[in-house]
Amino acid sequence: MSLARAGRPRLQTQRRPGTTARDEILDAAAELFTTLGYSATSTRTIAELVGIRQASLYHYFDTKSDILCALLSQTVAPTLSFVDSLLQADPALTSVEHLHALAAFDGEQLLSGRWNLGALYLLPELREAQLEPFWSERERLRLHYLEVGRAIVAETGVHETAAELPFRLVESLVNIRSLPAGAAPDELPLHVADACVRVLGVADDPILSLRMRTHEEIGRYTAAGVTSGP
Amino acid sequence: MSLARAGRPRLQTQRRPGTTARDEILDAAAELFTTLGYSATSTRTIAELVGIRQASLYHYFDTKSDILCALLSQTVAPTLSFVDSLLQADPALTSVEHLHALAAFDGEQLLSGRWNLGALYLLPELREAQLEPFWSERERLRLHYLEVGRAIVAETGVHETAAELPFRLVESLVNIRSLPAGAAPDELPLHVADACVRVLGVADDPILSLRMRTHEEIGRYTAAGVTSGP
Incomplete structure (x- = not known):
């Protein structure tokens, strides 16, 4: 979960608030967890909402649990x-x-x-x-x-x-x-x-x-x- | 959701507290919803925990939502x-x-x-x-x-x-x-x-x-x- 680890290039322009890709991932996950539900959300859905590849998300977080832990x-x-x-x-x-x-x-x-x-x-x-x-x-x-x-x-x-x-x-x-x-x-x-x-x-x-x-x-x-x- | 509607014969002896099959279904669902989570629980899992067929469960509740609503x-x-x-x-x-x-x-x-x-x-x-x-x-x-x-x-x-x-x-x-x-x-x-x-x-x-x-x-x-x- 290092802030310094570099992500892949993004597919498109920024869609979520936040100064880093990590912040954007957290914001998208927070929206999905609180509206759709934690179980019903996949890391793939989170990556899609941010506009990055799922593999890029794994540069920042190893698991969905890690994202939840950071948010909480x-x-x-x-x-x-x-x-x-x-x-x-x-x-x-x-x-x-x-x-x-x-x-x-x-x-x-x-x-x-x-x-x-x-x-x-x-x-x-x-x-x-x-x-x-x-x-x-x-x-x-x-x-x-x-x-x-x-x-x-x-x-x-x-x-x-x-x-x-x-x-x-x-x-x-x-x-x-x-x-x-x-x-x-x-x-x-x-x-x-x-x-x-x-x-x-x-x-x-x-x-x-x-x-x-x-x-x-x-x-x-x-x-x-x-x-x-x- | 009628109490009077008859269920199918049970597969085995009673496993859950409750005086009716409907109560047993509610108790099993309450356990699963509060321990495993609502999304992760299926009506099939609930029926298995009660020891009845999934079809019998549908004599009492049309959907998983109906069960949740009755519990709440x-x-x-x-x-x-x-x-x-x-x-x-x-x-x-x-x-x-x-x-x-x-x-x-x-x-x-x-x-x-x-x-x-x-x-x-x-x-x-x-x-x-x-x-x-x-x-x-x-x-x-x-x-x-x-x-x-x-x-x-x-x-x-x-x-x-x-x-x-x-x-x-x-x-x-x-x-x-x-x-x-x-x-x-x-x-x-x-x-x-x-x-x-x-x-x-x-x-x-x-x-x-x-x-x-x-x-x-x-x-x-x-x-x-x-x-x-x-």
């Missing part, structure tokens, strides 16, 4: 990178501030890609072992949410079971997004971030100041030149 | 029936009590089936028109949650966008359930019901009494002899 990693990697940035915030963030900013950023990621890749999370085919790199990253993210959530309920007194729910609230944006167009309201990720802290028993008063801090942290991260997209 | 309806129909029961509660329930009982019951439904059918909700194949009866029912349930949620935020002052989230919190039990075994804690549906009202700005104090009322309503519904499972 795109839904998690930017948020894990943002977590690193949050941990370096100065002054340090409280657990509540950390969770709010994390949920707002993660939610924005899930809503902003061209294709609703999160809709693939529950596919039976995803249990394939080749997807292990993706599962490890996603589990790392889930456990991070859980750890921050537990620190918050230790203060608010809400039952510890609730600490699992912020991750799930953010993930539900995948389901909300699958509704007919126009259903996702403005600032939805911020409302979900508010919900994440509320569900752990945080009172309403500090939510406005939380939103300001979240805005600052996302701004700082973006200004640092780290791309927030795949 | 099982995830929604009991909860819609419970909503009817809640609307007849005496004394009448407040919106908060209604939502809490609804979420606890619905969550229990999603967790209790033998197979995690909700994992199929986001399948691209689900956009097929033949699944319309299921989608209508599920949309009816979503809009009911939304209406009750809006009545609650009108009192608490939380932003209206949050009214969409209780439905999503309950739905996330499908994702929590897909974690490795043992991950779902005790009383999870009740904790999720608590979260549903908390996310709409309901203070912590009344949650204990809410749980008592929820317990009463589920008890009343069950005692009325309405089966709560498929």
Whole structure:
């Protein structure tokens, strides 16, 4: 899966968004997996949609699983990178501030890609072992949410079971997004971030100041030149 | 899809749970759809797993889509029936009590089936028109949650966008359930019901009494002899 490996010459002009052939393959695969279905899509169909030969596709990806794994990693990697940035915030963030900013950023990621890749999370085919790199990253993210959530309920007194729910609230944006167009309201990720802290028993008063801090942290991260997209 | 239509004699003794051949077909299909995947499963494989001839399967279901539609309806129909029961509660329930009982019951439904059918909700194949009866029912349930949620935020002052989230919190039990075994804690549906009202700005104090009322309503519904499972 090396970015540097050269592909064959293309059959025709570029059809898909992306600065490299690899990106175009990923975009075409994302469209097919989320509309036609993973099982029903072949690497040949993907190559056809990009306008390259199937053999050229194999310069970039060995199997259909590898393509899926790369796509799914795109839904998690930017948020894990943002977590690193949050941990370096100065002054340090409280657990509540950390969770709010994390949920707002993660939610924005899930809503902003061209294709609703999160809709693939529950596919039976995803249990394939080749997807292990993706599962490890996603589990790392889930456990991070859980750890921050537990620190918050230790203060608010809400039952510890609730600490699992912020991750799930953010993930539900995948389901909300699958509704007919126009259903996702403005600032939805911020409302979900508010919900994440509320569900752990945080009172309403500090939510406005939380939103300001979240805005600052996302701004700082973006200004640092780290791309927030795949 | 008539229950009364007679099937052919079976090849062998019963292999699947269920009181009718139709139930056995549904159980086998649920296993295959949630483990192997919907696209990868044929009506022939389903018939083999039940131990009947493929032709016998067609006495009960015309297509694979019909089987999927019947399975998905099982995830929604009991909860819609419970909503009817809640609307007849005496004394009448407040919106908060209604939502809490609804979420606890619905969550229990999603967790209790033998197979995690909700994992199929986001399948691209689900956009097929033949699944319309299921989608209508599920949309009816979503809009009911939304209406009750809006009545609650009108009192608490939380932003209206949050009214969409209780439905999503309950739905996330499908994702929590897909974690490795043992991950779902005790009383999870009740904790999720608590979260549903908390996310709409309901203070912590009344949650204990809410749980008592929820317990009463589920008890009343069950005692009325309405089966709560498929």
